[in-house]
Each structure stands twice: as structure tokens, then as C-alpha cells.
Amino acid sequence: MLYDAIIVGLGAVGSATAYQLSTTSKKVLGIDQFQPPHTLGSSHGDTRITRQAIGEGKHYVPLVLRSHQIWRELESKANTELFQACGGLIFGTNLNNAPVHGSPSFLEVTVAAAKEFGIEHQVLDCQEMQKRYPQFHYQGTEIGYFEPGAGFLKPEKCIETQLKLAKENGVELQLNQKVVSIEPNSNNDGVVVKTNTDTWETESVIIAAGAWVSEFLPESYKKFFKAYRQIMLWFEQELPYETVSPEHCPIYIRLGETAEELFYGFPGIDGEHCGIKIGIEQFCDACTVDTIDRNVSADEIEQCFKQISKHLKIKNNCIKSAACLYTVTPD
Ligand SMILES: Cc1cc2nc3c(=O)[nH]c(=O)nc-3n(C[C@H](O)[C@H](O)[C@H](O)COP(=O)(O)OP(=O)(O)OC[C@H]3O[C@@H](n4cnc5c(N)ncnc54)[C@H](O)[C@@H]3O)c2cc1C
Incomplete structure (x- = not known):
């Protein structure tokens, strides 16, 4: 058998898998149809939120806490900055907020998770938020959860760094090659992976194909994975740049009474003329990587x-915009 593992897809998930496997004695090959990081999947757009107390479910907390350690390890190994802990604010009016990512009580679960895992946090009333975060307009009834250890990652740099370290540790990378089939070998004790140009044999395959995952699934499983187009927009800030810089502005999630009202955002990270990034979510119109x-x-x-x-x-001045894909399962 040529490889112990082949990773199909080297975006956020595949690059992390490649790096982690590179710290073992396994013989590993990573394949991507493009040259990650790229802008055609789910891992582009300069920034991603990372939180410690996870309102989607407390069971995720040990995973994110470990991930924060790993980002710091990677930063010191690669002598680069990937994760900026500028703090995170989750807030909404104290009326009924719509479920977030399937969690009907997102804010409550976040607070409960923080308490259970001893994660530093503060619960803020509107007055306190007005004082601390002048970046927002308030209605007066908002409540908020602030977590100093939350912040943002630079996804393109995370991918690039993990692939670089994986390669240095001996993982082989084949870029600009599309995997076209994954089949058991003739002895049924391994797997044959074919790309548009090559064929490899491996003990096991890890599919990290993001929104392309359906291409590898039997018909009966395809319905469980839906891709939704999401947009990110960089607007000019109304306040002086310093007020929206990571030193003064946390990442934030503003909850809404409907899922469509939710938006999230980041401090400005690229200077005063580059705008501040916000994102909204929609789960109504499914699409595919082709459509x-x-x-x-x-x-x-x-x-x-x-x-x-x-x-x-x-200000009503959108400096930059991009579309990206969420791949979602019913649970
Ligand atoms: C707008 C937006 C905002 C988000 N915000 C956050 C956030 O704030 N915090 C957070 O934690 N998460 C966030 N996410 C989710 C997170 O970004 C994704 O979960 C993550 O990037 C998914 O990574 P991936 O590796 O699964 O997919 P991708 O990065 O798309 O990687 C899949 C890779 O597989 C390759 N591939 C596919 N098929 C083949 C094939 N046949 N052969 C070879 N290669 C193949 C592709 O080329 C691609 O490089 C956000 C997502 C979006 C779209």
C-alpha cells in the first residue's frame, strides 16, 4: 500500500487534517482540485469567528478549547499570526431570538456553557454595551454576552500555514488535481483513488471536500448535505477607524427575531480604507458548487x-463583497 491515508480536499478541514497527520508517522497524501487557499469553496473572506462557549451545543466546547491551543502552537511553529483574540460579543433584544444554527436558545446555551467550562465571560445590559461598544445602534432592550477569549482567525493564512508545515513534515501534496473516483482495491483491503491524471492506493481515505462532498456520496445520502450561498460585505465604517480596530471592537453576532435578521461581523483589520466585514445568513435557497x-x-x-x-x-459604501458556501446537514 503506497499511503496510509489520502486526504481529498485541502481547505480548512483538509489542511488541518494534513497538518495533524503530519505529526504522526503515517505516510500521507493530500489532493486538491485547486490550489488552496482559494475563493471557490467555504474558507475564504479574510476572517472567521472563533468562540469558546458554543451556543450551538456545549459538547463542542472541548473541541474549540483544544483548537485555540492548536492555533497558538501553529503560530509559534510558523512564526506567524493566525488568531487574534479581540473578544466576542453576542447580543440581541431580550425578546424571542430566532434559533441560531439549529440551537433554539443560543444565547442561553452560550452562557450556560461558559459557566460549566469556567470560560471567562460577562453578561452585559444595554447601558453597559452602549458605554463599551459605541459601534452599534441600540434599541434599549438588548442583552449581551461578552467573551474576552473569542476572536477571529485568518482562514487563508491558516490553510497556507498548515499545508506548509504538513509538507515540511513529509506530507505529499498534489494540487490542481481533481479526484474522480474512490473505489475499493481488487483485494478489498485498501482503496484506489483516481484523479484526472493519476492513480494511488491507500489504506484509508479522508474526504474533506466541503460543498463538493455530494460527488462522493451514494444517491441516498446526497439529500442530507445541502449547500447554501452566503454573502460577506465590507462596508465603510462611520466611526473613526481606531474605534473599529481589534483593540476596541470585538467580533460580534447580533441575534434577530428571524434567522434572516441575524448578522455577524468583525473589527476592521486592513486599515481605514478597507471597510469592516459583516455577514448575513440564509437557509432558504439551496445551490450547488456549479449553480x-x-x-x-x-x-x-x-x-x-x-x-x-x-x-x-x-456608511452606505460597500467596498468589497464575496459569496461563499455553507454545507449544512439537517442536524
Ligand atoms: C460566509 C461564511 C462565513 C463563515 N463564518 C464562519 C465563522 O465565522 N466561524 C466558523 O467557525 N466557521 C465559519 N464558516 C464555516 C467555515 O468557514 C467552513 O466550515 C469551512 O471553511 C469549511 O472548510 P472545508 O474544508 O470543509 O471546505 P473548503 O474550504 O471548501 O474545502 C474543500 C476543498 O475540497 C476540494 N475538493 C472538492 N472536491 C474535490 C475533488 N473532487 N478533488 C480534489 N479536491 C476537491 C476543494 O477544491 C476545496 O479546496 C463560514 C463559512 C462561510 C461560507
Whole structure:
């Protein structure tokens, strides 16, 4: 058998898998159809939120706490910055908030998880938030959860760093090769992985293909994985840049009474002319990697501005936009 493991897809998940396997004695090959990091999957857009107390479910907490250790290990190994703990604010009115990522009591579960795992946090009333976070417009009834250990990752740099370290540790990488089939070998004791140009044999395969995962699934499983186009927008800030910089502005999730009202955002990270990034979510119109509209229309930008500027101090000037894919299962 040539390899112990072949990783199909080297985005956020595959690059982390490649790095972790590279610290073992396994013989590993990583394959990607493009040259990660790229902008065609789910891992682009400059920043990703990372939190410690997970409102989607307390069972995720040990995983994220470990991931924060790993980011710091990677930073010191690669002498780079991947994770900035600028703090995180989750807030909404104290009316009924819509479920977030399947969690009906997102804010309550977040607070309960923080308490259970001893994660440093503060529960804030509206007055306190107004004092500390002038970046937002408040209605007066908001409540918030602040976590100093939350922050953002730079996903493209995370991928690049993990692939670089994996390669240095001996993982082989084949880029710009598309895996076209994964089949048992003739003895039924291994797997044959074919790309558009090569064939390899391996003990095991790890599929980290993101929104392309359905290409590898039997028909009966495909229905469990749905891809949804999501948009990210970089608006000009209304306040002086310093006020929205990571030293003064946390990452935030502003809950809404409907899922569509939720938005999240980041401090400005690239200087005063680059805007502040916000994102909204939708789970109504499924798409595929082939049908996704990668452009963000002027209409979408206008609608977003209308919705978000009620809560966030931004100017009606969208500097940059991008579309990305969430791959979602029913649970
Ligand atoms: C707009 C947006 C905002 C998000 N915000 C957050 C956030 O704040 N915090 C958070 O934790 N998560 C967030 N996520 C989710 C997170 O970014 C994704 O879960 C993660 O990036 C998924 O990584 P992946 O490796 O599964 O997919 P991808 O990065 O898309 O990687 C899949 C890879 O597989 C390769 N591939 C596919 N098929 C083949 C094939 N046949 N042969 C070879 N290669 C193949 C692709 O080329 C690709 O490189 C967000 C996602 C989006 C879209």
C-alpha cells in the first residue's frame, strides 16, 4: 500500500487534517482540485469567528478549547499570526431570538456553557454595551454576552500555514488535481483513488471536500448535505477607524427575531480604507458548487445596508463583497 491515508480536499478541514497527520508517522497524501487557499469553496473572506462557549451545543466546547491551543502552537511553529483574540460579543433584544444554527436558545446555551467550562465571560445590559461598544445602534432592550477569549482567525493564512508545515513534515501534496473516483482495491483491503491524471492506493481515505462532498456520496445520502450561498460585505465604517480596530471592537453576532435578521461581523483589520466585514445568513435557497452565483448584486448590497445599518454604524459604501458556501446537514 503506497499511503496510509489520502486526504481529498485541502481547505480548512483538509489542511488541518494534513497538518495533524503530519505529526504522526503515517505516510500521507493530500489532493486538491485547486490550489488552496482559494475563493471557490467555504474558507475564504479574510476572517472567521472563533468562540469558546458554543451556543450551538456545549459538547463542542472541548473541541474549540483544544483548537485555540492548536492555533497558538501553529503560530509559534510558523512564526506567524493566525488568531487574534479581540473578544466576542453576542447580543440581541431580550425578546424571542430566532434559533441560531439549529440551537433554539443560543444565547442561553452560550452562557450556560461558559459557566460549566469556567470560560471567562460577562453578561452585559444595554447601558453597559452602549458605554463599551459605541459601534452599534441600540434599541434599549438588548442583552449581551461578552467573551474576552473569542476572536477571529485568518482562514487563508491558516490553510497556507498548515499545508506548509504538513509538507515540511513529509506530507505529499498534489494540487490542481481533481479526484474522480474512490473505489475499493481488487483485494478489498485498501482503496484506489483516481484523479484526472493519476492513480494511488491507500489504506484509508479522508474526504474533506466541503460543498463538493455530494460527488462522493451514494444517491441516498446526497439529500442530507445541502449547500447554501452566503454573502460577506465590507462596508465603510462611520466611526473613526481606531474605534473599529481589534483593540476596541470585538467580533460580534447580533441575534434577530428571524434567522434572516441575524448578522455577524468583525473589527476592521486592513486599515481605514478597507471597510469592516459583516455577514448575513440564509437557509432558504439551496445551490450547488456549479449553480452558485459568485457575484453579489447591487440589490443584495442595498438590502443588507438597510437591514444592518439599523444596528451597526456603517456608511452606505460597500467596498468589497464575496459569496461563499455553507454545507449544512439537517442536524
Ligand atoms: C460566509 C461564511 C462565513 C463563515 N463564518 C464562519 C465563522 O465565522 N466561524 C466558523 O467557525 N466557521 C465559519 N464558516 C464555516 C467555515 O468557514 C467552513 O466550515 C469551512 O471553511 C469549511 O472548510 P472545508 O474544508 O470543509 O471546505 P473548503 O474550504 O471548501 O474545502 C474543500 C476543498 O475540497 C476540494 N475538493 C472538492 N472536491 C474535490 C475533488 N473532487 N478533488 C480534489 N479536491 C476537491 C476543494 O477544491 C476545496 O479546496 C463560514 C463559512 C462561510 C461560507
